[in-house]
Every structure is written in structure tokens, then in C-alpha cells.
Amino acid sequence: MYPKGAEVLFIPHWIFLMISLLSLGFFLRTIQKRIVPLRQAQKDPRFNHWRLRILGLLKDGFLQIRQPRYPFSGVVHLVIFWGFVVLGLRSLQLIFYGLGIPFINPFSTEGIWHFYAQLKDIFEVLVLIACVLSIIRRAVLMPSRYKGSHQFEAYLVLSLISFLMITDIALDVSHFALKNTPIETISSKITAGLFKAFSASQLRSVFNISFLLHLLTFFVFLNILPVSKHFHIITALPNVFFKKLAKGSIKPARYGIEELEDLEYLGIRKITDFTWKHILDFYSCTECGRCSDNCPANLSGRALSPKILTLKLREHLYSTYPVFRRPTQDSQIVGEIVGEEEIWSCTTCGACERECPVFIEYIDKIVDMRRYLVEQGENPSTFNQVFLNMEKTGNPFGRPGQKRTEWLLNLEGIQVRILKKGEEVDTLFFVDSYPSFDPRSQLIASAVAKGLSMAQVDFGILGPLERDSGHQVRRMGEEGLFQLLKEQNQKTFEAIRFQRIVTTDPHSFNTLKNDYQLKVPVYHYSEYFLELFKTGRLSKKGVPKGGRYTYHDPCYLGRHNGIYEAPREILEEILGVKLVEMKRSREKSFCCGGADVSLWHEVKEEERMAQKRIGMALEVGADRIVTACPFCLMHLEDAIKTMGLEGKIQVLDLMELIISVC
Amino acid sequence: MDIVVCIKRVPFTQEVDLEIDSGQRDIVKDGLAFVLNEWDNYALEEAISLKERLGGQVTVVSVGSEEDEEVLRRALAMGADRAIRVDAGNRTLDVRCISRILAKVVKDLPFDLILTGAQADDTNEGCVGVMLAEELGLPHASVVKGVEVLDKGLRIRVELEGGTEEISLIKLPALLTIQTGINEPRYVSVMGIRKAAKKELKVLALEELRLGSGSLEPDSSVERLFFPPEQGGAQMLTGDPATIAERILKILKEKGVIQ
Numbered sequence: 001m002y003p004k005g006a007e008v009l010f011i012p013h014w015i016f017l018m019i020s021l022l023s024l025g026f027f028l029r030t031i032q033k034r035i036v037p038l039r040q041a042q043k044d045p046r047f048n049h050w051r052l053r054i055l056g057l058l059k060d061g062f063l064q065i066r067q068p069r070y071p072f073s074g075v076v077h078l079v080i081f082w083g084f085v086v087l088g089l090r091s092l093q094l095i096f097y098g099l100g101i102p103f104i105n106p107f108s109t110e111g112i113w114h115f116y117a118q119l120k121d122i123f124e125v126l127v128l129i130a131c132v133l134s135i136i137r138r139a140v141l142m143p144s145r146y147k148g149s150h151q152f153e154a155y156l157v158l159s160l161i162s163f164l165m166i167t168d169i170a171l172d173v174s175h176f177a178l179k180n181t182p183i184e185t186i187s188s189k190i191t192a193g194l195f196k197a198f199s200a201s202q203l204r205s206v207f208n209i210s211f212l213l214h215l216l217t218f219f220v221f222l223n224i225l226p227v228s229k230h231f232h233i234i235t236a237l238p239n240v241f242f243k244k245l246a247k248g249s250i251k252p253a254r255y256g257i258e259e260l261e262d263l264e265y266l267g268i269r270k271i272t273d274f275t276w277k278h279i280l281d282f283y284s285c286t287e288c289g290r291c292s293d294n295c296p297a298n299l300s301g302r303a304l305s306p307k308i309l310t311l312k313l314r315e316h317l318y319s320t321y322p323v324f325r326r327p328t329q330d331s332q333i334v335g336e337i338v339g340e341e342e343i344w345s346c347t348t349c350g351a352c353e354r355e356c357p358v359f360i361e362y363i364d365k366i367v368d369m370r371r372y373l374v375e376q377g378e379n380p381s382t383f384n385q386v387f388l389n390m391e392k393t394g395n396p397f398g399r400p401g402q403k404r405t406e407w408l409l410n411l412e413g414i415q416v417r418i419l420k421k422g423e424e425v426d427t428l429f430f431v432d433s434y435p436s437f438d439p440r441s442q443l444i445a446s447a448v449a450k451g452l453s454m455a456q457v458d459f460g461i462l463g464p465l466e467r468d469s470g471h472q473v474r475r476m477g478e479e480g481l482f483q484l485l486k487e488q489n490q491k492t493f494e495a496i497r498f499q500r501i502v503t504t505d506p507h508s509f510n511t512l513k514n515d516y517q518l519k520v521p522v523y524h525y526s527e528y529f530l531e532l533f534k535t536g537r538l539s540k541k542g543v544p545k546g547g548r549y550t551y552h553d554p555c556y557l558g559r560h561n562g563i564y565e566a567p568r569e570i571l572e573e574i575l576g577v578k579l580v581e582m583k584r585s586r587e588k589s590f591c592c593g594g595a596d597v598s599l600w601h602e603v604k605e606e607e608r609m610a611q612k613r614i615g616m617a618l619e620v621g622a623d624r625i626v627t628a629c630p631f632c633l634m635h636l637e638d639a640i641k642t643m644g645l646e647g648k649i650q651v652l653d654l655m656e657l658i659i660s661v662c
Numbered sequence: 663m664d665i666v667v668c669i670k671r672v673p674f675t676q677e678v679d680l681e682i683d684s685g686q687r688d689i690v691k692d693g694l695a696f697v698l699n700e701w702d703n704y705a706l707e708e709a710i711s712l713k714e715r716l717g718g719q720v721t722v723v724s725v726g727s728e729e730d731e732e733v734l735r736r737a738l739a740m741g742a743d744r745a746i747r748v749d750a751g752n753r754t755l756d757v758r759c760i761s762r763i764l765a766k767v768v769k770d771l772p773f774d775l776i777l778t779g780a781q782a783d784d785t786n787e788g789c790v791g792v793m794l795a796e797e798l799g800l801p802h803a804s805v806v807k808g809v810e811v812l813d814k815g816l817r818i819r820v821e822l823e824g825g826t827e828e829i830s831l832i833k834l835p836a837l838l839t840i841q842t843g844i845n846e847p848r849y850v851s852v853m854g855i856r857k858a859a860k861k862e863l864k865v866l867a868l869e870e871l872r873l874g875s876g877s878l879e880p881d882s883s884v885e886r887l888f889f890p891p892e893q894g895g896a897q898m899l900t901g902d903p904a905t906i907a908e909r910i911l912k913i914l915k916e917k918g919v920i921q
Contacts, residue, residue: 261856377740377848384849391852392674392695399677402693480852 008178009098011208016098016215023219030226030323037272037279037321043255044275046242053241061240066357070290072137076130077357080161083127084233090120090168091218098215107175121172121185128165131158145289148308153228154287160221164214171210178203227323232286236358239284242277243359248514248560251275251364253371253479266479267371270330271317274365281360282314291352291362296591297345301606304345306352306362312337334369335378343369344380345603347594348475349555354587363475370477379477380601387478390485394467395433396599401464407435407442414453417460421495426458427528428498432508433468434630440637441630445504447655448525452502454662455529455538459502465492469503471511471556472596486516493518502528504655506557506629507595513561524557525655526567526628533574540575542661547650549577550622552613552636553589554629567628567654575661577626582616590616595631610639617649628654663718663811665709666773668764668794669702669737671730672784687884698733701779705840707847708809709777710741716811719743721771725750725763731863739850739858746864748871756880761793763878766871769798775816776837780805791839802837803830807844824918 059065064081067074089104096103109117135158138146146154169187176188177195195203225231232239253266255275260266268274291306292298298305316337321327334343346366353362373379389398408416419425429452435445452459470485501522503509509524532538551571557563564586571577584590593609614636617625627633636651674695681690698706709720721744722737724730734745748763755763768776776798778791788804795802807827808819815833821841822828832838868878897913899906914920 260853261859266851266853374849375851375854377850379849381846381849384847387849387851388697392697393677397677398674400693400695403677478851480854480856484852 008175008204008207009211010204011098011212013098013100016095016100019215019219020095020099023223027222027226030223033321033323034226034231034283036327037317038276040272041274041276041279042272044251044277045255046277049245052245053243056243057237057241060243060357060359061237064357066355069355073134073288076134076137079123079126079130080134083123083130086120086123087127087168089116094168094211094215095218098211107172107179117172118185121169121187124165124169125186128162128169131162131165134158135162143289145293145307146287147289148305148311149287149289150229153224153230157221157224157228157230160217160224163217164221167210167214167217171207171214174198174203174206174210178207229285229287232284232358235280235283236286239277239280239358239360242280244277244361244364246514247562248510248556250367250474250515253368260480260483265372266375267373267477268333268365268369269372270333271313271320272330273372274313274368278361278365279317281365282310282317284358285310285314285360286358287311288357290355290357291360294351294355294588296347296349296351296593296609296612297603297605299590300609300612302345302603303339303341304343309338309342309362309365310360334372338369340373340378341604343373344597344601345605347555347591347598347609348596349591349594350559351555351588351591354559367475367477370475371479372477374477382600383476383478386600387473387481390468390470390473390478391481394485394488395437396468396472397433397437399437404431404436404466405461405463407431407437407445408449410442410446411449414450416449416453418463419460419465419496421465421492423460424497425460426499427452427460428493428496428501429459429461430469430501430503430508430512431461431466432503432505435504436466438630438634440634441504444630444633444653444655447653447659448502448504450659451525451529451532451538451655451662455532457532457537460498462492462496467492469508469511471507471515472599474511474515475596482515490516490518500528504630505595506554506561507631510556510560524561524563524566524628526557526570527563529655529658530566530570530574533570538662540658540661544575544577544657544661545624547624548580548622549624549626550580550582550617550620551585552582552592552617552625552627552632552651553586554627554632555589555591556595557628558589559587567626570654570658571626575657577657580620580622582620582622584616592627592629592632592635595629598635599631608635608639608642610635611643614639614643614645614649618645623649625649625651626654626657627651663712663716663774664721664772665712665718665775665777666721666723666768666771667702667706667709667737667742668723668768668776668778668790669706669733670699670724670779670782671696671726671733672699672782673697675783682887682889686886686888688887696729696732698736699779699782699784701781701783701840701842702733703779703847704842704844705777705779706737706740706742707845708840709775710848711845712775712809712811713741718774719772721746721773723748723764723767725755725760734863735855735858736850738861738863739854740848744862744864746866748866748868750868753868753878754880754883755878756882757787757789757793758881759878761790761797762873763868763871764790764794765797766873767866768794774834776800776835778837778839780839780841788839791837795837798837800835800837801832802839803832804839805841806838807841809838809844825921 064078067077093104093106097106138154173188173191173195178200225233253260254263257263289307295306320330343366348363386396389396393400405418431445434441467485467488470482474482500520501512502525506524509522512518513522551568553564572579590613591609592613625636633651633653640646640649673691674697683690713720720742722734722742723746724734725748731747734747738745746767748767781788792802792804803818803820805821806818807821810817815831818830818832820828820830899909
């Protein structure tokens with residue numbers, strides 16, 4: 001049967017052979033250049049958990065379930081993506097046809113090919129519509145999240161894709177008209193009238209010109225991919241496949257290195273100090289700006305925009321490893337390409353990573369850059385005393401360990417066991433530094449202790465033996481100090497027998513759960529108390545005060561650990577509170593300002609995050625914000641004071657609310 | 663410029679309710695954390711930043727036990743090139759003895775400048791630096807808040823009474839005792855300190871120094887340590903915030919805290 005179309009195509013095969021070889025060669029050369037930094041980058045063990053990764057690829061790579069979080073552009077993107085999947089085969093067919101190599105005839109109308117001809121036509125029309133809508137949306141609505149993105153590239157690629165669709169439709173329809181074997185496709189129906197007026201030679205010209213333009217455009221498009229933001233068409237699926245699976249944790253200073261002392265330096269000095277996966281992240285950024293659109297630092301006018309951070313690093317990567325020249329000197333990044341203020345602006349809230357459709361990682365990169373600054377002694381000088389206090393006394397305040405139990409004085413008539421080495425207890429209550437020493441946070445620790453006591457849980461605290469969990473110092477880039485605190489705590493844990501750990505603070509919960517390698521389960525009090533209520537060990541006696549309640553999700557409880565429902569269940573089902581949800585809630589929750597850098601370093605900003613958050617609560621008419629984190633409580637209470645809203649809106653910790661009615 | 667810095671490890675007493683031991687001559691040190699004396703930290707930073715600008719070597723010296731090596735390691739991590747610890751065993755030493763020991767060690771080291779902290783956080787005597795200069799016959803200045811390198815010496819800024827300051831010229835070699843606030847000491851990471859464990863740390867036994875027997879006999883000793891009795895002196899200010907603020911400002915000026 002093949003090649004029926006040969007008589008239609010009058011352009012010689014050798015022309016297509018030349019075009020194909022030239023463009024393919026060029027494309028492969030660029031790709032080869034792109035592989036160089038991947039190979040020179042640091043190790044990162046991602047060839048594991050195959051089942052999870054394949055499932056993730058299906059869910060987030062092919063079904064792209066994150067896309068419709070922005071409904072319009074999400075659906076449009078899905079159409080274009082699936083169009084590419086369906087039309088990939090079509091492109092192969094046309095290339096081989098042009099080369100005169102017998103492969104599946106692109107104009108076959110038999111059997112399954114009849115169905116494919118219709119399917120591909122439907123997608124061509126859909127993709128064309130999607131491209132036109134995208135162009136109009138960019139040009140007319142101009143969404144702010146595209147600020148700083150390569151707009152010209154976007155228009156160019158959308159035009160190229162549209163042109164590919166138009167030329168394929170034209171060559172297809174003219175071919176069927178010539179051969180007089182029309183298939184009932186949308187395009188052929190629409191264009192039937194038009195093509196009837198054409199003579200056979202005119203139709204042949206239409207076919208040949210369309211065919212040539214289609215393949216030329218295809219190869220131009222192919223070569224644009226690895227030098228533009230559309231490289232994601234190639235790298236996004238692998239990037240999704242190799243996404244970070246260990247949520248909440250921070251990457252080690254270097255993978256594959258046992259003794260960190262042997263390293264010349266920690267963290268990121270030059271671009272290849274990133275891991276290969278992080279380099280792949282740079283390749284995969286689509287510049288959609290969803291990260292920055294949800295980044296609290298960006299939204300409160302700080303010097304950080306995650307998208308711009310990626311773009312700057314990518315640009316630096318490309319200029320260090322250019323396509324047409326030899327690699328240049330790999331120069332310093334921190335302070336040169338990325339500003340220090342930018343690096344300290346991040347609260348590690350994880351909103352950017354939660355939104356990114358291609359799973360680009362930010363927190364690990366930022367922490368890695370901080371590690372470099374800290375090791376060079378270039379951190380904000382206010383950190384010096386905090387770090388020294390942590391090292392010497394195990395808390396940021398420099399208070400002696402013996403005073404770690406002073407908060408117990410708040411508890412009237414309740415005995416709390418202070419555990420000693422060799423003892424045994426059912427539940428270890430890990431208080432951590434702020435709830436041990438900070439007067440406001442102490443009230444939460446007291447509430448937890450009261451609650452545990454009421455539920456007759458056999459529990460104890462470590463008292464002077466407890467050291468700071470190290471959550472903050474790790475995220476501030478003092479990795480050695482984190483390791484020290486972790487070792488000290490782990491030694492204590494090994495000397496005491498217990499079944500579980502319950503924490504006051506989502507941060508210590510996160511770090512004990514995800515950064516330490518413990519054999520016992522770790523719970524934040526919200527999860528544990530839900531269990532106590534459900535098993536009847538604790539029950540409510542009264543009802544919470546009236547008011548319009550809303551719940552603020554702490555980042556390290558929600559986004560980093562997926563605990564959205566436990567606090568809500570306690571509030572709504574156990575305590576009988578009716579909640580109104582803020583626009584940004586659950587995984588879209590808006591960070592209060594964070595629990596690390598912001599406590600000791602004033603970052604330049606237009607408006608405090610906590611003030612913005614209070615604004616969001618007011619927007620839904622709430623006058624009581626419940627949260628489950630001492631730092632959220634602190635920041636939000638501060639904001640209420642600075643906004644002069646005392647008496648109008650109030651923040652309380654979930655645990656305090658529980659205690660007030662039990 | 664080769665610089666020697668003399669440093670000391672002291673108890674970390676901020677936020678601690680100190681207790682006096684049964685002998686009433688010392689505080690209870692069990693459970694206390696120890697750190698590099700704050701003034702020494704500034705002296706060290708000054709030395710290292712001078713070295714970074716001008717080249718040369720920085721040597722740190724401390725008289726103390728094996729535990730005190732911790733501050734020497736910190737100094738090495740900060741950028742010092744060599745560290746020497748003189749092990750004095752259990753001997754009770756006063757400032758005079760310490761300065762004689764240091765003089766003996768420093769004498770054989772190459773140096774253009776010796777820096778010490780203006781005082782130590784624990785005993786607050788502020789003597790060792792000056793005594794060491796006397797032992798070595800060096801020109802010296804105390805409570806230095808600024809150092810500028812000239813062709814043939816240093817231009818230094820010295821803190822005097824009542825918030826006044828004095829600018830002096832001093833020839834090298836010289837000894838300066840450094841006041842806090844002269845610079846911003848850099849942070850030394852825990853990993854940095856671990857790495858510095860590889861740098862050389864020389865330990866000298868006191869006997870090796872061959873000091874005359876009289877040199878190690880203290881001239882002064884602690885008789886009794888006690889908390890001063892609580893006294894009055896607190897002044898209550900009343901009025902609206904603006905008036906109070908004005909009066910505080912006036913008092914601070916009178917006391918020479920601000921100018």
C-alpha cells in the first residue's frame with residue numbers, strides 16, 4: 001500500500017533528509033551540553049521507591065492533577081499536553097513520510113488508523129483553540145505571576161504550536177481532497193467548501209507547502225526547546241518522576257559523604273554544588289509563577305521570588321555552561337547571583353513547592369546556600385549569639401538547662417515527671433525550647449501537660465536533659481550545630497524507654513519525625529489529643545466561648561506533614577465549634593512569618609506576613625483565630641497589637657481551647 | 663603582620679543564678695557551660711581581620727587545662743594559624759603568674775603585635791594584658807576600640823572615662839588590650855570547629871618553660887567570695903511616657919552612657 005502519497009509529494013526526499021539530519025544533530029549537541037552540568041553536579045539518590053515514583057509520574061506527570069489548581073490555565077495546559085502525547089505519533093509518521101521510509105502511512109484510513117486520524121484531528125483543533133486562548137489571556141489579562149518570565153518565548157512557542165496545527169490540518173485536508181478519500185473529521189467538514197474550489201494542482205501546492213512548513217516548524221521547535229523555558233517539555237516528566245519524596249526533611253549537607261569535616265566547604269558556592277536533581281529543576285521551570293504567586297515572602301514585599309530565583313540560577317547555569325562556547329569559570333553564587341537578603345527572606349513554609357506543577361524544590365536549595373553563608377561566617381550577626389547559646393545551653397536564650405523546667409510552676413497541683421536516664425514512661429512529652437522558656441509559649445506547654453494529666457496519660461518530660469530539637473538551626477544553615485543537638489537528644493532518647501513522643505510545637509514534631517531517624521512514632525499534640533478524645537480518655541465538659549472561629553494551618557503541621565484534618569476534627573466534631581475557612585487554608589495556608597530566621601533577623605518587607613494573615617481572617621469575618629503552633633500564635637498576637645485590633649480579634653492555641661472546656 | 667592573641671575560657675554565666683561553693687572562694691561550676699571570654703573574641707577577630715588584610719600569622723595562646731583547648735580550637739576555626747596551650751596542672755595562679763607564663767611563651771614567638779581582651783568575664787581583673795606588656799618591655803594601651811595600621815606603627819582609639827575617647831600613636835611591637843564593640847566577631851560554625859581539629863595545637867607543660875620558682879608564687883589570692891548585699895539606688899520615674907523618656911535621656915547623659 002505504501003507509498004500512496006508519494007505521487008502527491010513532489011519535494012524530493014533528500015531535502016527532508018538534510019533538514020532532519022541537520023536539526024537533529026544540532027538538537028543532540030545542545031542536549032549533550034545540557035548534560036554536562038548534570039554530570040558535574042552533586043550526588044542525589046533518587047533511583048529508589050520505583051512504585052511510588054511511577055504512581056507519582058502517572059498522577060502528577062500525565063494526569064497533572066496540580067494543573068487545575070489554576071482552573072483556566074490548568075485545563076488549557078492539560079489540553080496542550082495531551083495534544084502533544086497524541087500528536088507525537090503523527091509527527092513521527094510525517095517525518096518518515098517525508099524521508100520516504102516505509103513506516104505507518106500518515107494518510108491511512110484503515111482500521112485503527114481511521115480512529116487515529118479523527119482523534120488527532122480533534123486534538124489539533126483543541127490545541128489550536130488552547131493556544132489562541134493562551135495568547136489572548138497573556139496579552140489581555142496579563143496575569144501578574146508572569147512578571148519577569150520570558151514573555152516573547154511564550155508567544156513564540158504558542159505561535160509555533162498553532163502553526164504546526166494549522167499546517168498539519170492543511171496538508172491533511174488537501175491530501176484527502178486530492179485522493180478523494182475523505183474522512184469525516186472536524187477539519188475536513190469545516191474546510192470542505194473551501195477546498196472544493198481548488199484545482200488538483202492547487203491542492204498539490206497546498207499540500208507540499210504545508211508539508212514543508214510543518215516539518216520545518218517542527219525542527220525549529222525542537223531546537224528551541226533546550227534553549228528556552230520550553231525545555232520543560234523534555235525535562236518535566238523526569239523531574240516529576242524524581243521528585244523529593246521525604247517531605248518535611250532537609251537534605252544532608254552532601255549526599256554520599258560520611259565525614260563532613262573532609263569537605264572543603266559546606267553548601268553552595270558554585271552552581272555545580274547543587275545536586276543533579278536541582279540542576280534538572282532549573283531546566284524544568286516553566287516560568288508559570290505559581291510559586292511566587294503563593295510565596296508569603298514575595299507577597300509581603302520581601303526580596304525573594306522563588307520563580308526569579310530559579311530563573312537567575314538557570315541563567316547563570318546557562319552562561320557558565322554555554323551551548324556554543326567552552327564552560328566558563330564556575331563563579332560564586334551567593335552574594336553575586338543571589339542576594340543574601342533573598343536567601344534569608346524564605347520562611348521555609350513550602351507554599352512554592354506545594355504549587356509547582358513540575359515539583360521544583362526550593363527549601364533544600366535555600367538551606368544549602370545558607371549553609372555556605374554560615375560556614376563562611378557571613379550570616380546575620382544576630383545569629384551568632386543564638387547559635388552559641390544553642391551550642392552551649394541547648395536553647396536559643398542561653399538559659400541554663402536546670403531552668404528548662406521552670407514552666408512547670410504554671411501548673412498548679414499537677415505533677416509532671418521529670419525523666420532521668422534509665423527510666424520508663426509511656427509518652428515522652430518533648431516540650432522544646434520556646435515552650436520551655438518563652439512566657440507566652442509556656443502556656444501552651446502547660447495546657448498540653450494539663451491535658452495529658454486529665455486523660456491520665458503516663459507521661460514525662462526530659463527537663464534539663466532536653467536540648468533544642470534543632471529544627472531552626474538546621475533551616476538557618478547551621479548543619480553542624482543541628483547534628484550536635486540531634487546527637488545529644490538521641491543519646492537521651494536511647495537512655496529512656498518510651499512508646500511515643502508528643503510535641504508542643506509542629507516544628508519539633510517535624511524535625512523529630514523527619515530529620516531524626518527515630519524508631520518510635522512522633523505526634524504533634526493535635527493528632528494525639530484527637531485520639532484521646534476518640535478513645536474516650538478525654539471528654540469535653542463545656543462549650544467554647546461564642547464567636548466566629550477560623551483555623552490557621554501552621555506550615556509544618558499542614559503542608560509539610562499533611563495534618564489538616566486532626567485540628568479541624570477536634571474543633572468541629574469534638575468541641576462543636578463552627579469554623580469559617582479563610583481563602584488561603586489547608587495546603588494554601590499563608591505563613592505567619594516563620595519560626596526561625598524571622599525571630600532573630602529583621603528582613604526588609606512592606607508588610608508583615610502575620611498582618612496580612614490577620615487581614616485574611618477579618619475578610620471572612622472571623623474574630624477568633626485558632627492555631628496549633630507557638631510561633632504562629634506569637635506572630636499573630638504581635639500583628640493584632642501592631643494593627644491596633646486588640647479586643648476585636650483574638651488568637652488562641654488549640655490546646656488552650658481544649659483545656660478551657662475539658 | 664604576625665600577631666599573638668592571648669585568650670581564656672570562662673564560665674557562661676548569663677542567665678545563670680550563680681552559687682558560691684562551700685569554700686567561699688569560688689563559684690559552683692558544675693553544670694555551667696564554658697565559652698571563649700567575650701573580650702578575647704573581639705581581640706581574636708581584630709587579629710584575624712588584620713592578618714587577612716596584611717598577611718602574616720596569628721598565634722593563640724592560653725593557659726589552662728585540656729578542656730580549655732575548646733577555645734583554642736574555636737580560634738583556629740576562626741582563622742588563627744597556630745595554637746599553644748600551657749598546662750598549669752592544678753596550680754593556683756594569679757594574674758601576675760599568668761602574665762609571667764605568657765611572657766615566657768610569647769618571647770620565643772615571632773610577633774609584631776600582641777592582643778588580649780581588656781578583661782575576662784569571670785574575674786574582671788583586667789591585669790594580664792598590661793602585666794604581660796611590662797614583662798616583655800613593650801609599649802601598650804588598654805581598652806582599645808579602634809586600630810588603624812600606619813607605616814611605622816598603629817593609630818589607636820582608646821576608650822576613656824565618661825564616654826571620651828583618645829587617639830594615640832603606638833610603635834610596634836606593642837600590646838593592646840581590646841574592648842568589646844571594636845568589630846563584629848564572625849560566627850564560627852560547629853563544623854568549622856571540627857575541621858579545625860586537624861590544625862596543630864601545641865601543649866606545653868609548665869615545667870618545660872623553666873620559670874624560676876618565685877615566678878609561680880601568687881602575689882594575691884581570693885579571701886572570700888560573696889554576693890554584695892542588696893542596696894537601694896533605684897529611682898522611680900513618674901509622668902507621661904514623653905516626660906519619662908526625656909528624664910531617662912538626661913540621666914543617661916549625666917552618667918556618660920551617651921553623649
